[in-house]
Amino acid sequence: MSQQNNNLKEELIRISGVNPKKCMRCGKCSATCPAYEEMEYHPHEFVVMVENGNIEPLLNTESLYRCLTCFACVERCPRGVEPAKLVEAVRLVATRRQGANHMKADDVPAKLDEDLPQQAIVSAFRKYTK
Amino acid sequence: MQRIGVFVCWCGSNIAGTVDVQAVSDALKNEPGVVFSTNYQYMCSQAGQNMIKDAIKEYRLTGIVVCSCSPRMHEATFRKTAQAAGLNPYMVEIANIREQCSWVHKDIPTGTEKAIILGKAAVAKVNLNAPLTPGESPVTKRALVIGGGIAGIQTALDIADAGFPVDIVETKPTIGGKMAQLDKTFPTLDCAACILTPKMVDVAQNDKIRIFSYSEVQEVKGFVGNFDVKIKKKARYVNEDICTGCGACTEKCPQKNVPNEFNLGMDNRRAIYIPFAQAVPKVATIDPNACNMLKNGKCGVCAKVCAAGAIDYKQQDQIIEEKYGAIVVATGFNPISMEKFDEFAYSQSKDVITSLEFERLTNAAGPTAGKLLRPSDLEHPHTIVFVQCVGSRCAACAEKGKEYCSKICCMYTAKHAMLVRDKYPDTEVYVFYIDVRTPGKNFDEFYRRAVEEYGVHYIKGMVGKVTPEGKKLKVQGSDLIMDEQVHIDADLVVLAAAIEPDKSARPLATMLTASMDTNDFFTEAHPKLRPVESPTAGVFLSGACQGPKDIPETVSQAGAAASKVIGLLAKDKLTGNPCIASPNELMCNGCSSCERVCPYGAITYVDKEFRMPDRTTAIRRVAQVNPAVCQGCGACTVACPSGAMDLRGFASAQIIAEVDAICK
Amino acid sequence: MQVNEKKPLIVAFCCNWCSYAGADLAGNNRLAYPADVKIIRVPCSCRVNPMFILRAFQRGADGVIICGCHPGDCHYTSGNYFTRRRMAMLFSMLDYLGIEKERTRVEWVSAAEGAKFAATMNDFAEKVAALGENKRLEDLRCKK
Numbered sequence: 001m002s003q004q005n006n007n008l009k010e011e012l013i014r015i016s017g018v019n020p021k022k023c024m025r026c027g028k029c030s031a032t033c034p035a036y037e038e039m040e041y042h043p044h045e046f047v048v049m050v051e052n053g054n055i056e057p058l059l060n061t062e063s064l065y066r067c068l069t070c071f072a073c074v075e076r077c078p079r080g081v082e083p084a085k086l087v088e089a090v091r092l093v094a095t096r097r098q099g100a101n102h103m104k105a106d107d108v109p110a111k112l113d114e115d116l117p118q119q120a121i122v123s124a125f126r127k128y129t130k
Numbered sequence: 131m132q133r134i135g136v137f138v139c140w141c142g143s144n145i146a147g148t149v150d151v152q153a154v155s156d157a158l159k160n161e162p163g164v165v166f167s168t169n170y171q172y173m174c175s176q177a178g179q180n181m182i183k184d185a186i187k188e189y190r191l192t193g194i195v196v197c198s199c200s201p202r203m204h205e206a207t208f209r210k211t212a213q214a215a216g217l218n219p220y221m222v223e224i225a226n227i228r229e230q231c232s233w234v235h236k237d238i239p240t241g242t243e244k245a246i247i248l249g250k251a252a253v254a255k256v257n258l259n260a261p262l263t264p265g266e267s268p269v270t271k272r273a274l275v276i277g278g279g280i281a282g283i284q285t286a287l288d289i290a291d292a293g294f295p296v297d298i299v300e301t302k303p304t305i306g307g308k309m310a311q312l313d314k315t316f317p318t319l320d321c322a323a324c325i326l327t328p329k330m331v332d333v334a335q336n337d338k339i340r341i342f343s344y345s346e347v348q349e350v351k352g353f354v355g356n357f358d359v360k361i362k363k364k365a366r367y368v369n370e371d372i373c374t375g376c377g378a379c380t381e382k383c384p385q386k387n388v389p390n391e392f393n394l395g396m397d398n399r400r401a402i403y404i405p406f407a408q409a410v411p412k413v414a415t416i417d418p419n420a421c422n423m424l425k426n427g428k429c430g431v432c433a434k435v436c437a438a439g440a441i442d443y444k445q446q447d448q449i450i451e452e453k454y455g456a457i458v459v460a461t462g463f464n465p466i467s468m469e470k471f472d473e474f475a476y477s478q479s480k481d482v483i484t485s486l487e488f489e490r491l492t493n494a495a496g497p498t499a500g501k502l503l504r505p506s507d508l509e510h511p512h513t514i515v516f517v518q519c520v521g522s523r524c525a526a527c528a529e530k531g532k533e534y535c536s537k538i539c540c541m542y543t544a545k546h547a548m549l550v551r552d553k554y555p556d557t558e559v560y561v562f563y564i565d566v567r568t569p570g571k572n573f574d575e576f577y578r579r580a581v582e583e584y585g586v587h588y589i590k591g592m593v594g595k596v597t598p599e600g601k602k603l604k605v606q607g608s609d610l611i612m613d614e615q616v617h618i619d620a621d622l623v624v625l626a627a628a629i630e631p632d633k634s635a636r637p638l639a640t641m642l643t644a645s646m647d648t649n650d651f652f653t654e655a656h657p658k659l660r661p662v663e664s665p666t667a668g669v670f671l672s673g674a675c676q677g678p679k680d681i682p683e684t685v686s687q688a689g690a691a692a693s694k695v696i697g698l699l700a701k702d703k704l705t706g707n708p709c710i711a712s713p714n715e716l717m718c719n720g721c722s723s724c725e726r727v728c729p730y731g732a733i734t735y736v737d738k739e740f741r742m743p744d745r746t747t748a749i750r751r752v753a754q755v756n757p758a759v760c761q762g763c764g765a766c767t768v769a770c771p772s773g774a775m776d777l778r779g780f781a782s783a784q785i786i787a788e789v790d791a792i793c794k
Numbered sequence: 795m796q797v798n799e800k801k802p803l804i805v806a807f808c809c810n811w812c813s814y815a816g817a818d819l820a821g822n823n824r825l826a827y828p829a830d831v832k833i834i835r836v837p838c839s840c841r842v843n844p845m846f847i848l849r850a851f852q853r854g855a856d857g858v859i860i861c862g863c864h865p866g867d868c869h870y871t872s873g874n875y876f877t878r879r880r881m882a883m884l885f886s887m888l889d890y891l892g893i894e895k896e897r898t899r900v901e902w903v904s905a906a907e908g909a910k911f912a913a914t915m916n917d918f919a920e921k922v923a924a925l926g927e928n929k930r931l932e933d934l935r936c937k938k
């Protein structure tokens with residue numbers, strides 16, 4: 001595994017809190033996935049590919065945005081791997097990479113709006129912080 | 131003051147090569163208590179042993195120190211030597227100057243210096259040694275087997291075969307256990323009943339074996355060789371001695387809608403019932419929760435039709451007290467509940483069944499008389515999906531499943547799949563698997579036959595969900611090899627449910643002070659070398675109560691447990707280890723600290739009368755150690771806040787003397 | 795490396811079933827470790843009373859190590875769990891009294907781990923030697 005891939009893997013594991021090594025390759029996540037047919041890479045492949053450090057294809061796949069985040073895979077996984085959280089982490093890394101959409105702390109006051117829940121800003125800040 | 135003899139062994143050049151043995155024996159001569167010190171080429175040889183014997187007699191020695199190899203090697207030898215010369219064998223101490231000195235140190239000065247220190251420590255210890263006599267306790271020559279499945283049956287038969295009386299306690303009205311419910315057995319496919327029922331009959335006819343069916347163990351007291359057990363014989367409202375098992379009552383009983391446990395609720399039985407045709411003992415039992423006569427006094431049909439007059443509505447629970455020398459636990463297993471696995475729709479559809487239910491469905495004596503029909507509409511299923519590892523290997527769902535592999539499911543699923551394809555070649559069979567685990571004689575060949583000869587479709591992957599739709603069950607699963615999601619319209623879904631120890635095991639373990647693991651399986655004394663003994667002396671393990679097991683393994687473990695029991699019962703007296711804990715009653719304040727740390731339950735408390743300084747008497751609670759149960763670990767000696775508890779042979783004073791000798 | 799005139803004195807308590815056998819195996823395989831280590835045999839590591847350790851330090855020991863079966867493998871089922879807890883408490887108290895944590899240790903050595911026994915003793919003796927003599931708890935009245 002190259003250093004770059006390894007760093008990416010570490011980052012995904014840190015963001016998601018998922019330990020892909022716990023996976024026992026049963027495929028129940030993909031068996032239960034309602035968006036399976038729409039996805040190029042399926043929940044179990046996300047887990048295995050992250051573990052193997054084969055992450056670039058995941059960052060560039062449409063599958064990221066086909067995942068409904070319904071958490072069926074998290075609920076059903078017998079080993080508690082939580083693939084949906086991993087998909088979310090990959091999505092986050094992909095978003096952050098796109099550039100020009102970062103948020104700085106200084107940008108926050110301008111965005112404050114009485115009608116907007118503060119949580120939304122906080123979560124946007126978390127998501128788009130570099 | 132002791133009169134101690136010191137014997138330094140050269141062990142050829144093994145010790146003498148790096149230790150100046152003459153210097154060691156000279157140095158130890160001046161230690162307190164030492165009256166004689168010598169060295170010799172081979173202390174363990176006949177000549178060396180004679181030298182020790184002669185010295186004991188000549189110098190009237192009260193204790194000896196042998197500086198030689200490890201006590202694990204020759205302590206027993208030198209103890210025998212001492213005993214032969216009339217010295218208490220526990221007055222012998224070994225200073226390990228070979229494995230822990232001459233062999234690990236390179237030069238003579240360091241080796242000699244250390245050997246002298248080790249010798250001094252041993253002398254210091256012997257100075258405080260006291261003669262010890264191992265306790266003896268008699269052995270009650272009768273065994274108790276708890277559980278009447280194939281494990282209990284085999285254990286009881288083997289013990290009885292050696293001539294010892296055995297009692298079997300079984301909670302159900304009949305012995306036979308899970309094996310009686312099975313149809314065929316892997317990997318030979320012979321019918322379970324054909325091989326089990328003759329054994330059940332052997333049990334019934336063996337005059338050494340008593341069966342307490344419909345009974346439970348209520349209380350266990352005592353220790354190895356001398357257990358006092360109370361067994362509750364539940365009222366079955368039928369006089370066992372008179373009932374002939376003709377079954378007339380079970381045909382006439384008007385209460386017809388009681389779910390039949392033996393067929394896992396897939397059909398009904400009467401309120402008075404005999405679980406199955408080959409039940410042992412073959413007597414009827416009245417279910418008090420269903421019988422109208424017992425509930426409101428209105429009926430009495432069974433009493434009228436019983437020609438033998440065996441029905442007794444007034445029967446009471448009975449407590450039987452008996453003494454046993456050994457106890458075998460054979461409480462077995464149950465499949466776990468499927469209620470919480472919503473994704474498989476077990477609670478929603480009658481056509482989603484467990485593998486044990488499937489056994490009953492294909493059994494000639496089962497609810498469908500052996501025809502494979504789906505429970506909902508009694509139609510023949512054309513597509514069957516088997517799901518493996520349901521609840522097994524489930525680390526994330528402690529409240530639903532089990533972390534371990536249930537071991538037997540891969541094989542019985544292959545068996546079921548094969549049997550279906552054999553009887554009904556028009557039926558498509560799919561098996562979803564994570565791994566197929568088939569270690570065992572002829573096991574993998576069996577599984578491959580299911581695939582290659584019988585055309586069972588094995589799919590690597592798990593089922594994600596099962597949805598009942600009309601008459602079909604929509605099964606959605608993964609095929610990891612094809613990397614696709616598969617959808618199968620099934621008529622029947624069979625879940626290979628994980629197995630767990632019987633619920634009665636946990637309270638029983640508490641009664642027996644036998645230890646259990648986190649999954650409620652009984653722990654063995656040593657996972658490799660003592661697999662059928664519990665760490666609690668006199669308690670043995672047989673079958674699935676110790677871990678998931680198939681029938682061949684259960685039977686061999688049952689035989690092994692029986693041979694251990696026979697070995698115990700063959701003794702007239704048990705000689706204990708004299709190095710056990712003993713409390714100083716004058717210092718004991720009865721706080722129970724020692725009792726709480728004892729892994730064997732060897733410590734109890736008694737109220738004892740003591741004379742006080744002012745000539746009055748007072749009653750105090752003091753600890754008592756049962757010498758037959760104590761194994762001498764010493765946990766209690768450290769837990770004791772008042773220092774009342776000490777360990778014979780490894781007394782605090784002795785160990786401190788060793789510490790002092792080493793640190794001088 | 796400090797040069798000590800006095801060689802360090804190390805007391806090792808070894809349980810009869812695992813660690814003492816492990817020490818024997820180290821001997822059988824001729825795996826050398828410093829002669830400063832003196833072994834006392836106890837039936838189980840849980841037989842080691844904290845008093846013994848205090849006594850050793852009082853009499854001038856420079857390090858004390860307790861060896862038992864691996865957790866879960868105790869011959870007496872649960873003895874080494876008691877050891878683990880008791881010694882955790884004792885060692886933290888000793889640390890407070892100024893006996894460095896490196897001078898005390900609990901180690902699990904099975905009967906098959908002769909090499910581990912020797913390695914452990916080498917490592918422990920080296921660490922203790924580096925700390926120098928232990929004067930903190932030594933009772934001078936014990937010296938002649």
